[in-house]
Amino acid sequence: MIISTIGSHSALQLLYGAKQEKLKTKVYCLEGKEALYRRYPVAGEIITLSSYEDLLNLKPERDEIFIPHGTLITALGEKISEIPFKIFGNREGMIWEMQRKKNIKLLENAGIRTPKTFSPNEIKSLSIVKFPGAKGGAGYFLCSSSDEFEEKLSEILSSKTITEEDAKTTQIQEYITGVTMYPHYFHSLIYDRVEMLGIDRRYETNADALGRLSQNQTAINPSYKVVGNQPLIARESLLPQILDYGDRLITASQKLFPPGLIGPFCIEMAITPEEIVAFEFTSRIVAGTSLYISGSPYSKFLFGDEMSMARRIARELKMAMGQKRLEEFLS
Amino acid sequence: MIISTIGSHSALQLLYGAKQEKLKTKVYCLEGKEALYRRYPVAGEIITLSSYEDLLNLKPERDEIFIPHGTLITALGEKISEIPFKIFGNREGMIWEMQRKKNIKLLENAGIRTPKTFSPNEIKSLSIVKFPGAKGGAGYFLCSSSDEFEEKLSEILSSKTITEEDAKTTQIQEYITGVTMYPHYFHSLIYDRVEMLGIDRRYETNADALGRLSQNQTAINPSYKVVGNQPLIARESLLPQILDYGDRLITASQKLFPPGLIGPFCIEMAITPEEIVAFEFTSRIVAGTSLYISGSPYSKFLFGDEMSMARRIARELKMAMGQKRLEEFLS
Amino acid sequence: MIISTIGSHSALQLLYGAKQEKLKTKVYCLEGKEALYRRYPVAGEIITLSSYEDLLNLKPERDEIFIPHGTLITALGEKISEIPFKIFGNREGMIWEMQRKKNIKLLENAGIRTPKTFSPNEIKSLSIVKFPGAKGGAGYFLCSSSDEFEEKLSEILSSKTITEEDAKTTQIQEYITGVTMYPHYFHSLIYDRVEMLGIDRRYETNADALGRLSQNQTAINPSYKVVGNQPLIARESLLPQILDYGDRLITASQKLFPPGLIGPFCIEMAITPEEIVAFEFTSRIVAGTSLYISGSPYSKFLFGDEMSMARRIARELKMAMGQKRLEEFLS
Numbered sequence: 001m002i003i004s005t006i007g008s009h010s011a012l013q014l015l016y017g018a019k020q021e022k023l024k025t026k027v028y029c030l031e032g033k034e035a036l037y038r039r040y041p042v043a044g045e046i047i048t049l050s051s052y053e054d055l056l057n058l059k060p061e062r063d064e065i066f067i068p069h070g071t072l073i074t075a076l077g078e079k080i081s082e083i084p085f086k087i088f089g090n091r092e093g094m095i096w097e098m099q100r101k102k103n104i105k106l107l108e109n110a111g112i113r114t115p116k117t118f119s120p121n122e123i124k125s126l127s128i129v130k131f132p133g134a135k136g137g138a139g140y141f142l143c144s145s146s147d148e149f150e151e152k153l154s155e156i157l158s159s160k161t162i163t164e165e166d167a168k169t170t171q172i173q174e175y176i177t178g179v180t181m182y183p184h185y186f187h188s189l190i191y192d193r194v195e196m197l198g199i200d201r202r203y204e205t206n207a208d209a210l211g212r213l214s215q216n217q218t219a220i221n222p223s224y225k226v227v228g229n230q231p232l233i234a235r236e237s238l239l240p241q242i243l244d245y246g247d248r249l250i251t252a253s254q255k256l257f258p259p260g261l262i263g264p265f266c267i268e269m270a271i272t273p274e275e276i277v278a279f280e281f282t283s284r285i286v287a288g289t290s291l292y293i294s295g296s297p298y299s300k301f302l303f304g305d306e307m308s309m310a311r312r313i314a315r316e317l318k319m320a321m322g323q324k325r326l327e328e329f330l331s
Numbered sequence: 332m333i334i335s336t337i338g339s340h341s342a343l344q345l346l347y348g349a350k351q352e353k354l355k356t357k358v359y360c361l362e363g364k365e366a367l368y369r370r371y372p373v374a375g376e377i378i379t380l381s382s383y384e385d386l387l388n389l390k391p392e393r394d395e396i397f398i399p400h401g402t403l404i405t406a407l408g409e410k411i412s413e414i415p416f417k418i419f420g421n422r423e424g425m426i427w428e429m430q431r432k433k434n435i436k437l438l439e440n441a442g443i444r445t446p447k448t449f450s451p452n453e454i455k456s457l458s459i460v461k462f463p464g465a466k467g468g469a470g471y472f473l474c475s476s477s478d479e480f481e482e483k484l485s486e487i488l489s490s491k492t493i494t495e496e497d498a499k500t501t502q503i504q505e506y507i508t509g510v511t512m513y514p515h516y517f518h519s520l521i522y523d524r525v526e527m528l529g530i531d532r533r534y535e536t537n538a539d540a541l542g543r544l545s546q547n548q549t550a551i552n553p554s555y556k557v558v559g560n561q562p563l564i565a566r567e568s569l570l571p572q573i574l575d576y577g578d579r580l581i582t583a584s585q586k587l588f589p590p591g592l593i594g595p596f597c598i599e600m601a602i603t604p605e606e607i608v609a610f611e612f613t614s615r616i617v618a619g620t621s622l623y624i625s626g627s628p629y630s631k632f633l634f635g636d637e638m639s640m641a642r643r644i645a646r647e648l649k650m651a652m653g654q655k656r657l658e659e660f661l662s
Numbered sequence: 663m664i665i666s667t668i669g670s671h672s673a674l675q676l677l678y679g680a681k682q683e684k685l686k687t688k689v690y691c692l693e694g695k696e697a698l699y700r701r702y703p704v705a706g707e708i709i710t711l712s713s714y715e716d717l718l719n720l721k722p723e724r725d726e727i728f729i730p731h732g733t734l735i736t737a738l739g740e741k742i743s744e745i746p747f748k749i750f751g752n753r754e755g756m757i758w759e760m761q762r763k764k765n766i767k768l769l770e771n772a773g774i775r776t777p778k779t780f781s782p783n784e785i786k787s788l789s790i791v792k793f794p795g796a797k798g799g800a801g802y803f804l805c806s807s808s809d810e811f812e813e814k815l816s817e818i819l820s821s822k823t824i825t826e827e828d829a830k831t832t833q834i835q836e837y838i839t840g841v842t843m844y845p846h847y848f849h850s851l852i853y854d855r856v857e858m859l860g861i862d863r864r865y866e867t868n869a870d871a872l873g874r875l876s877q878n879q880t881a882i883n884p885s886y887k888v889v890g891n892q893p894l895i896a897r898e899s900l901l902p903q904i905l906d907y908g909d910r911l912i913t914a915s916q917k918l919f920p921p922g923l924i925g926p927f928c929i930e931m932a933i934t935p936e937e938i939v940a941f942e943f944t945s946r947i948v949a950g951t952s953l954y955i956s957g958s959p960y961s962k963f964l965f966g967d968e969m970s971m972a973r974r975i976a977r978e979l980k981m982a983m984g985q986k987r988l989e990e991f992l993s
Contacts, residue, residue: 008899016963036902039855040963071899126551142544177544177551179536179558193370199559201534203863203894204543205841205933211542211873212866212884213804213839220788220839222543225935227841228861228896232534233622234559237339237402240367271536273556291895293959297624301347301371457882473875508875508882510867510889524701530890532865535874542873553874563865564953565890568670568733571698602867604887628955632678632702 001321002026002044002064003314004085006052007033008071010310013290015042017310021318026064028055052076060085065317065330067310068284073098086330088313092257093265093283100132100171103280110252112245112267112278115174121146126175129153133169134162141221142175176279178272181234184289184296185246185265186312189328190319194246196239197309198296200288203228229288233297241276245269249281262329263316264289264309285309332652333357333375333395334645335416337383338364339402341641344621346373348641352649357395359386383407391416396648396661398641399615404429417661419644423588424596424614431463431502434611441583443576443598443609446505452477457506460484464500465493472552473506507610509603512565515620515627516577516596517643520659521650525577527570528640529627531619534559560619564628572607576600580612593660594647595620595640616640663983664688664706664726665976666747668714669695670733672972675952677704679972683980688726690717714738722747727979727992729972730946735760748992750975754919755927755945762794762833765942772914774907774929774940777836783808788837791815795831796824803883804837838941840934843896846951846958847908847927848974851990852981856908858901859971860958862950865890891950895959903938907931911943924991925978926951926971947971 003018005011007029015025019042027043031050037043049055052075060066066085073080073094080094096102107114118127123146131139139162143149149172156162184198207222234242245267254260266282289309292299299307307315320326334349336342338360346356350373358374362381368374380386383406391397397416404411404425411425427433438445449458454477462470470493474480480503487493515529538553565573576598585591597613620640623630630638638646651657665680667673669691677687681704689705693712699705711717714737722728728747735742735756742756758764769776780789785808793801801824805811811834818824846860869884896904907929916922928944951971954961961969969977982988 010898012898012963013959033902036898036905039857039905040960042963177537177540179534179539181559195370201561203841205935206839207543208841209839209932210544212869213872223935226897227900227933228843228894230561230863230892230894231622232559232561235557235618236341236343236367236621238558240364243367243370270540271558273536273554287897290898290959291893293962294957295625297344297621298371300624301343301373508868508871510865510870512890526701532892538874541875561892562953563890563892566888566949567672567674567698567952569889571695574698574701601871602889604867604885626956628675628952629702631955632674632704 001317002061003067003317004028004060004064005067005069006049006055006071006075007037007043007046009069010285010287010290011037011069012040012042013293013308013310014067014069014285014313015044015310016293017308017312018314019044020306020311021314023314023318028058053079056082056084058084067313068094070282070284070287073284088317088329089263089284089331090253090257090259090261091331093253093261096253096257097281097283106249106252106256107267107278107281109256110245110248112248113275114278115176118172118174120149120170120172123149123172126177128173128175130171130173131162131166131169132171134166138162139166140224176270176272176277178270178277181232181242181269181271182266182286182288183234183242183246183269184286184292184309185249185267186309186316187246187250187261187263187265188316189262189325190316190323194243194250195302195312196243196246197299197302197307197312198289198292199232199234199298200229200286200291201232202226202288203230226287229291231291231296238271238276242269245276245278259328263313285313332648333392334398334648335359335391335395336398336400337380337386337402337406338368338374338377340400341616341618341621342368342400343371343373344624344639344641345398345400345616345644346375346641347624348639348643349645350375351637351642352645354645354649359389384410387413387415389415398644399425401613401615401618404615419648419660420594420615420662421584421588421590421592422662424584424592427584427588428612428614437580437583437587438598438609438612440587441576441579443579444606445609446507449503449505451480451501451503454480454503457508459504459506461502461504462493462497462500463502465497469493470497471555507601507603507608509601509608512563512573512600512602513597513617513619514565514573514577514600515617515623515640516580516598517640517647518577518581518592518594518596519647520593520656521647521654525574525581526633526643527574527577528630528633528638528643529620529623530563530565530629531560531617531622532563533557533619534561557618560622562622562627569602569607573600576607576609590659594644616644663979664723665729665979666690666722666726667729667731668711668717668733668737669699669705669708671731672947672949672952673699673731674702674704675955675970675972676729676731676947676975677706677972678955679970679974680976681706682968682973683976685976685980690720715741718744718746720746729975730756732944732946732949735946750979750991751925751946751993752915752919752921752923753993755915755923758915758919759943759945768911768914768918769929769940769943771918772907772910774910775937776940777838780834780836782811782832782834785811785834788839790835790837792833792835793824793828793831794833796828800824801828802886838932838934838939840932840939843894843904843931843933844928844948844950845896845904845908845931846948846954846971847911847929848971848978849908849912849923849925849927850978851924851987852978852985856905856912857964857974858905858908859961859964859969859974860951860954861894861896861960862891862948862953863894864888864950865892888949891953893953893958900933900938904931907938907940921990925975947975
């Protein structure tokens with residue numbers, strides 16, 4: 001078996017985890033991006049692509065299994081369904097991840113609390129305004145009333161941060177004043193269970209820099225570009241609900257797009273003093289799992305040895321092959 | 332020897348650590364809370380309780396040693412002294428932990444700097460107002476003057492967050508604008524020393540979410556519900572004072588309630604640019620220790636192998652048994 | 663070979679790492695500071711100094727190699743060049759580190775983006791004002807205009823936090839509203855490469871405490887005393903630039919002070935949504951490396967086993983000795 005992926009996001013982990021399980025590895029890199037995978041020597045083979053679209057025309061090796069991650073989704077969007085590779089997991093899940101309405105629909109079908117959404121004239125409490133149409137989430141702002149919304153929207157339009165076109169995709173969401181938590185789940189078909197293997201919080205610029213400013217500084221609008229991850233454990237009494245959210249998401253996914261989510265997934269959460277609120281789900285490995293190359297406190301309870309998410313994937317695939325069930329895991 | 336505890340707080344760690352030391356394990360769970368201890372298979376035996384008060388009427392096994400933690404204290408309060416189990420550590424220490432005045436008294440007797448307390452008409456600088464009588468620390472607020480205090484108190488009373496009765500327990504404390512740090516100490520009778528095995532910071536909602544808001548948002552009162560923990564190391568030049576605080580606390584505890592604190596304890600600290608200020612102490616394992624299932628940087632220096640606080644407890648008990656000194660460690 | 667250092671900063675790690683590589687260890691401690699190195703038993707030998715200046719008059723052992731760290735630089739300043747020890751790394755690099763102008767010059771020569779500097783009448787956006795002449799970075803403040811600068815400067819002068827003399831060293835820098843990141847580099851002569859072995863963020867008081875305050879509290883000026891470190895990983899797509907910064911710094915250092923930087927170094931960064939900005943470089947081990955006594959996610963990819971920065975140093979020195987190239991590594 002050869003484990004392959006594209007060179008970005010969590011590729012170092014994915015390749016290293018496969019190596020730990022004695023599998024062969026291959027990484028597809030954009031031209032100029034190969035160096036990282038030479039400096040950290042985790043790839044058995046490095047293939048150079050001139051663009052990610054090349055993936056659509058490649059002929060994979062017979063026993064090659066491709067592990068998708070966030071960069072694949074950003075790079076190919078819905079063309080993901082045309083990739084001529086055997087992909088670990090359910091491609092349909094990735095489509096549900098990338099379409100905002102489907103993403104929320106899955107959470108709601110799972111009975112998971114999500115933020116309320118408002119129309120411009122309904123804003124009465126702290127809300128976050130997003131423009132899914134704009135590039136890279138540009139122009140996000142916070143406001144607490146309809147007047148403040150109108151004022152800030154004109155401001156941001158006149159600054160050309162977003163276009164009139166982008167403004168048509170405006171989405172107004174209840175701002176959850178809670179701390180974020182990103183549990184790393186793994187749906188194992190081999191063991192027929194959902195495992196929770198680690199938790200991180202995302203380190204976002206400039207949002208995570210604002211708290212270090214004195215309160216009397218010029219107001220700065222937060223932005224939320226993820227540039228890193230920090231390790232975290234959850235209060236033990238929260239774990240039952242966190243695990244329950246994972247179970248529910250799997251059950252709902254099996255109804256909405258059978259056979260549902262397979263392998264790694266994430267539910268992005270904020271925790272307030274009263275409740276756990278989910279923003280979105282992710283249908284594949286998240287980058288924060290790379291904190292736990294040597295295992296996390298949670299993976300330790302389950303596996304004892306050093307079990308990263310990547311190694312967990314490789315282990316599952318090896319067992320699937322041993323049981324001649326590999327086809328169930330691929331799409 | 333059988334290590335037992337109740338299913339919450341740091342139970343996963345406690346059971347896993349005991350298993351690492353080849354001891355038998357048992358967990359007492361509230362009805363409906365057993366699933367977590369099946370999903371992470373760390374318990375040799377799971378006993379279901381209909382309420383924590385059941386613990387008062389159970390007949391422990393002959394060689395069973397019960398490890399107390401935070402949930403036990405919250406659930407049973409001073410009834411802790413009636414539990415028919417052999418408990419690791421000094422029950423008297425738990426009484427000193429849970430009574431706010433005794434808690435501060437121990438710190439003061441140890442010569443450790445604690446926050447100043449004020450009466451309402453003495454408030455001249457940033458202060459935090461607490462209502463120990465209210466449920467779960469509800470109603471905490473910050474203020475900087477006596478006028479602001481009166482204003483916010485009426486506000487919070489009229490919002491029914493606290494009752495007139497709660498308001499009688501008002502406690503006003505100097506607000507320490509410093510970063511928090513929670514060292515995990517272990518008082519070993521076997522080695523006659525205080526070890527510092529790891530440090531965490533608590534991840535609190537919504538306090539740790541406020542810094543991500545732009546400064547011009549509606550003011551939000553911070554709340555301090557702990558929902559997780561983050562790993563941390565201290566500047567090496569702070570370690571002598573951190574260790575000294577631990578030593579002093581043990582010495583003071585031996586005078587105030589002999590034989591004093593035994594095993595794991597914590598001193599909750601905030602560090603300002605000028606000094607280390609302690610808020611309270613904890614007489615038993617704290618949940619942040621669960622970050623270090625595979626050991627922390629500090630435990631590594633002492634033990635080399637993977638030494639969590641839970642495993643440290645199990646190791647100490649095994650050595651105590653080997654030296655036929657077990658009775659000294661129990662109460 | 664005997665590895666020695668002074669007892670502070672990252673000494674516990676340095677001694678432990680040398681021990682892991684089966685080298686002898688020695689620590690020089692100020693009187694009264696020895697206890698820490700007895701409690702964590704990592705030192706083969708403890709030598710007491712009455713002041714760090716004693717180092718200038720000591721006679722090192724024949725095969726003793728001294729590992730410099732931050733405390734050495736603070737304690738001895740430019741007298742570092744007179745120490746009669748064989749020091750691991752390039753002493754000249756330490757001089758470049760400690761002189762603010764040289765520090766920035768190296769970064770600029772490496773083509774690395776640094777914050778802009780302003781004169782008082784040029785301030786138009788959020789800026790940070792520093793007084794390198796003042797003790798321990800006292801008096802730092804933020805301002806957004808020339809008027810605000812003048813106002814705050816008089817305030818701070820009249821409060822005697824800084825002197826008129828200190829005010830002559832005023833340095834005004836663009837404030838980078840980005841999250842901080844401190845990659846731990848190692849320039850290996852043995853492998854002729856720059857390795858990136860881990861990343862931390864510094865935990866600073868009171869800056870990292872301000873975000874937990876409600877926005878309507880009295881304004882508090884941030885201070886930046888480092889009291890700890892928190893683990894972090896970077897988004898994988900940032901790694902190429904982070905590694906490139908490391909490569910460039912080495913190349914520039916080889917031109918400016920041949921043979922350039924050797925062994926561990928750091929580039930202190932803030933990451934905004936748009937770019938990576940470097941504040942300064944460090945020519946030797948940074949304290950944040952002590953997070954990774956058991957290895958980091960990045961060191962794992964390179965070495966598999968538990969490779970701290972300290973152990974990496976010891977390993978390099980052992981290999982240098984094996985290849986009879988030790989002199990190249992010392993100064």
